[in-house]
Amino acid sequence: MAFRLPVLGTAGGGTTEIVVNGTTGLLHPIGKEGITPLAKNIVKLATHVERRLTMGKRGHERVKEMFLEHHMAHRIAAVLKEVLHKSKSSSQS
Numbered sequence: 625m626a627f628r629l630p631v632l633g634t635a636g637g638g639t640t641e642i643v644v645n646g647t648t649g650l651l652h653p654i655g656k657e658g659i660t661p662l663a664k665n666i667v668k669l670a671t672h673v674e675r676r677l678t679m680g681k682r683g684h685e686r687v688k689e690m691f692l693e694h695h696m697a698h699r700i701a702a703v704l705k706e707v708l709h710k711s712k713s714s715s716q717s
């Protein structure tokens with residue numbers, strides 16, 4: 625995504641959080657059943673330049689919005705604050 629390329633991945637784990645299927649890349653079922661659709665999508669993106677460029681561009685926008693260092697730092701700080709707040713209020717009760 626950082627290199628303006630679409631992502632072809634499996635619909636499992638953290639990948640589903642990062643890749644928006646159909647927008648920034650394409651997700652496939654985990655295991656054997658994902659092989660044929662993956663092969664078809666490799667060919668599709670190799671031959672459909674416009675689609676590849678659009679997906680790559682959207683992926684790049686998403687990576688900038690959500691995963692760059694300062695955004696991650698903000699989000700981690702927010703989680704830490706929340707956790708500290710919760711531990712503070714639970715220790716008072």
Ligand SMILES: *[C@@H]1O[C@H](CO)[C@@H](O)[C@H](O)[C@H]1NC(C)=O
Pocket residue numbers: 635645646650651652653
């Ligand atoms: C991803 O989106 C495509 C259509 O763009 C769809 O055919 C496919 O089933 C979707 N994959 C998953 C894992 O949802």
